[in-house]
Amino acid sequence: MNEMNEVRKPPVATTGIIGWLRLNLFFNWTNSLITLFVIYCLYQFIPWILDWTIFSADFKYNYLGEQITNQEMCSRNLDPENGGACWAVIYVRFYQFIYGFYPKVEVWRVNVAYVMLALALLPLLYAKLPYRKYFLYFTYIFPVIAYFLLNGGLGFTEVSTNKWGGLLVTLVLGCTGIALAFPIGIMLALGRRSKLPVISMMCTLFIEFIRGVPLITLLFFGMVMLPLFLPEGIDMDGLVRVLVAVTLFQSAYMAEVIRGGLQAIPPGQYEAAKSLGMSYWRMNLLIILPQAIRISIPPIVNTSIGLFKDTTLVIIVGILDLLGIGRGTLADTNWLGLSYEIYFFVSLVFFIFTFGMSRYSLYLEKKLKTGINMGAD
């Protein structure tokens, strides 16, 4: 009797690790062949890349134990058979990669600005932050503080923007572009959906024009044409001119994303707000926009990732961002020929930022799908 009632376990080959392997890697013979082939390729590739990037690489000293100061001292140039990557170039030029040519005595200001940026982003990224309201006040005044801190004024010595560079410029362009484009994008999106034909037409033309041309032409516009449009005496800084172009570009994309959010708001919301006697601006500010922006946060993050990557284009008009510093280092005879190391490092920095942002956007999408508390905060 007991033997009959005993529960029989499923076959070994369908459960646990073996079952998983069979189902996902060795389902049939073609599948198994592919798996073996991929494993063989990885077996060839992974040890090689690990060896090049880590085990045979120089970080500060070459294999003779000397501190590396130029490319001739790199192990891979002394001993091409065994030498790996020469990360010493990053080590030596690290300051430039992070701060550009910012004066060393004033660099604490950049560091403070980096920390403050992290603090300012915190309440935007994490909705359950304790005392979020007070953090948000800080976020609103942060741009003003950062301007004086980085640029000078209010007792700080002035540091001209042509001394800025590297990650500093990349972050300034990315963050300012996104922050300025957000309100402009909202206005453009509202304008495009406006019932007033002239305003809607002008906004539509602006958005479609910007979206139809490449960013590089707008950067050229900012660099060569903008000075011609302005009266004499107004001499715009190079970084500001680029920022104007980047902001115009980003605001058109932001407008389209927010318009998508506006279109998703059911007409009942508009009607209810109007029946309460709300004016156009009160209705949009209090009822429509909070809901529309909330649902368009994931695509907003996605266009922001795009902008963050596109900031590299400024090197074409001569602004030295992270990639620009990398190219500058390569042009230095001391570090000639280390392009793989430098591009690897710059890619890695960009990858960390953009991959982090895209993960965050996925997390938001999941949260929005499950959370029914629309408009709760």
Added chain:
Amino acid sequence: MRSNIGFFSDEKFRSIFFQTLVVGLFALGLFFVISTTSYNLEKRNIATGWSFLNNPAGFDISFSPFLEFKSTDTHLKVYFVGVLNTLLVSVTGCIAATLLGFILGIVRLSSNWLLSRLVYIYVEFSRNVPLLLQIILWYSILIQLPRVKQSLQILDVFYISNRGLYSPRPIFESGFSYVLIAIVLALISSFLINRWAKKRQDTTGQQFPIFSSSIGLIFVIPLILFFILGSPMSFEHPEMKGFNFKGGLVIRPEFIAMFLALSIYTAAFISEIVRAGIMSVSKGQREASAAIGLKQTWIMRLIIIPQALRVIVPPLTSQYLNLTKNSSLGIAVGYADLVHGFGGISLNQTGQAIECMAIVMATYLSISLTISFFMNIYNRSIQFKEK
């Protein structure tokens, strides 16, 4: 009633008032910009007008596969060379990105865990690294290839070096036009046969070997004609003369770098679009088609892909637009496209920034609009047709 409301609260009045205000401010701003600009131009001695287009350019363009370009040619010709180069890299990039993207999108959904992870890693890396960096990286790899003297040989006809890819150039002799005509006729007739076969299958259920008959028409018949006419085509092989190759067809590293970077970068986005499109087709469709006994490949071709295309095509269009606009990054590696040739060198030589930029922007706008127009037509043709 109406008289009780202040006239400023009247919706009609307010609408007209604000629109007039906006138009007025806009006109004022425009007037201000135009007057300061003309003052600035005069002061800096910058010429205006379009006559510079007919002036000789005075510089050389290294890559101009369609038009012969000399430094005595006009700026207008620089523009046409630029447009053709932009279109060349955009069209070839779009085709390669679509093919690669579709393959990767399907592989990403493969039941082989290792393979789909591998594609996932590829997608994340190429999506999250700036395109400009990728273009520069490819270019730096290509120019580190061996010098011309030690160039790598493939099959003894292709030579790869840091100056690009050299391959034999076909030279068409008289009589080849007949072969071309035969190919065009074959294309038209196979298209007609295709339509007839589809109609017959719809009414009678009988199938016709479309694939093999088309292959026969398009390839075999022109090939036979080619040999009957005594092979009216020869190849000009690249030959080592002094320090460089002479003759043959050369594909410059700038173009190869642009092509590789653009197609690999865009393919990552397309593969995600394709994956989302295929996943949007409900599981029941696959099960139902398996239940009526369709083969796996047929399920994909006849059931899944046509339905997935409805979801895929609109975002695919915007990827094509992005790729075309991104081709303007050629300036970073010296690819003589519209922005580099006309918007860069011509602009610097003539100083006529406003005219040059206006032409460049207008050209990109019209290319974008043309792509959207055709993709919208295609999109309409694959959407559900309600009967």
